[in-house]
Amino acid sequence: MAADHPVSLADLVDLQLGELPEAAAEALEAHLFECPVCAARLDELDRIAAAVRGAAAAAAVAANVTGAFLERALGDGLSLREYRLAPGETVACSAGPEDLYVVRLAADFGMAAELTVRVEVRDLGSGATQALPPREVVPDVERGEVVLTVPGSEVRAYPRSLWTIAVDGEVGGRPVSWGPFVMDHTP
Amino acid sequence: MESNHPSPLGEAPELADADLARRIAGAGEEPAAFEEAELCRRFARRLYLYGLRHLRAEDRARDLVQEVLLLTLEKLRAGAVREPERIGSFILGAARMTSRAMARAGAREDDLAAAGEVAAAADALRADPLARDLVVRCLEALAERQRTVIVLTYYAEQSTAAIASSLGLSANNVRVIRHRGVAQLRTCLGFGGEGGAA
Numbered sequence: 001m002a003a004d005h006p007v008s009l010a011d012l013v014d015l016q017l018g019e020l021p022e023a024a025a026e027a028l029e030a031h032l033f034e035c036p037v038c039a040a041r042l043d044e045l046d047r048i049a050a051a052v053r054g055a056a057a058a059a060a061v062a063a064n065v066t067g068a069f070l071e072r073a074l075g076d077g078l079s080l081r082e083y084r085l086a087p088g089e090t091v092a093c094s095a096g097p098e099d100l101y102v103v104r105l106a107a108d109f110g111m112a113a114e115l116t117v118r119v120e121v122r123d124l125g126s127g128a129t130q131a132l133p134p135r136e137v138v139p140d141v142e143r144g145e146v147v148l149t150v151p152g153s154e155v156r157a158y159p160r161s162l163w164t165i166a167v168d169g170e171v172g173g174r175p176v177s178w179g180p181f182v183m184d185h186t187p
Numbered sequence: 188m189e190s191n192h193p194s195p196l197g198e199a200p201e202l203a204d205a206d207l208a209r210r211i212a213g214a215g216e217e218p219a220a221f222e223e224a225e226l227c228r229r230f231a232r233r234l235y236l237y238g239l240r241h242l243r244a245e246d247r248a249r250d251l252v253q254e255v256l257l258l259t260l261e262k263l264r265a266g267a268v269r270e271p272e273r274i275g276s277f278i279l280g281a282a283r284m285t286s287r288a289m290a291r292a293g294a295r296e297d298d299l300a301a302a303g304e305v306a307a308a309a310d311a312l313r314a315d316p317l318a319r320d321l322v323v324r325c326l327e328a329l330a331e332r333q334r335t336v337i338v339l340t341y342y343a344e345q346s347t348a349a350i351a352s353s354l355g356l357s358a359n360n361v362r363v364i365r366h367r368g369v370a371q372l373r374t375c376l377g378f379g380g381e382g383g384a385a
Contacts, residue, residue: 033230
């Protein structure tokens with residue numbers, strides 16, 4: 001079985017992840033030893049993977065993740081500031097500049113595959129409110145929660161404030177809103 | 188007519204891998220030093236990446252590069268490579284045999300080694316704010332779902348099936364999201380566009 005040339009990026013990624021069927025993987029590896037162009041593209045993918053790993057391990061990535069990400073972060077010794085809230089709950093929160101700030105919104109999201117997280121920040125000093133851009137997220141359906149990470153350095157930039165979070169989605173064709181989840185933030 | 192003597196530096200890019208192999212094999216008593224160095228330079232990175240995929244540790248991948256290149260040069264010098272024009276296949280075959288032997292001997296220091304590599308990557312990014320800012324900016328520029336799949340793939344080291352299961356998506360959907368995210372990261376990080384079939 002011979003590999004196609006140029007090799008598709010999707011096939012190179014599958015090979016990189018060890019997810020190509022064995023015969024296809026062997027054919028592609030043979031091609032890579034004959035083709036410096038495709039080998040260089042696979043090299044780029046490894047550099048990208050290393051860059052992503054490095055950024056995540058430096059607690060620099062704001063993302064919608066799952067419990068598996070948190071387990072890896074704990075294993076790597078990251079300093080996690082985790083806050084798990086159910087609808088209607090308020091928690092006091094803070095984060096250091098080196099921390100990874102983790103918000104876990106736990107609710108019965110059912111089969112809702114696409115959710116929108118809306119956050120309103122009220123400055124407790126000035127009373128001013130600010131709506132952050134909404135985020136389209138997916139829940140960790142195995143654990144029944146939406147998990148969001150934010151670098152601690154970003155969180156610390158906010159003044160003493162209350163963050164009111166709502167999660168909107170659709171279940172059975174009907175709009176549903178979960179919340180409020182309230183974070184009482186001290187920088 | 189091919190020369191058995193070391194080539195001037197400018198000639199190397201003109202030579203095919205097979206030409207290098209033939210020159211090394213035909214060098215006689217005095218090794219074709221330049222051709223040997225050039226062949227090693229060309230294949231070292233490919234061997235290293237092969238080693239990383241199969242042995243999952245940087246130090247063992249480096250050992251693989253060393254062992255396979257030494258073996259290749261020895262066999263070429265001894266005239267024991269039957270088809271020098273297929274030197275890439277010979278090197279791949281040697282890499283397969285060597286990595287299987289190393290994997291059997293290596294047991295499971297893998298987790299420790301992998302953790303060390305992640306910590307090193309994080310330290311490197313902390314030490315280079317420009318590189319870190321670029322990587323973070325490129326990740327932020329991805330669609331939220333792409334970023335989710337990319338970090339679960341490359342940081343949490345979750346398989347496609349595991350990501351699909353935890354996010355309630357199909358495996359094919361995860362692949363498509365990841366492929367598009369990687370393509371965008373490539374461009375953003377300055378590696379160029381899709382560059383090949385999608």
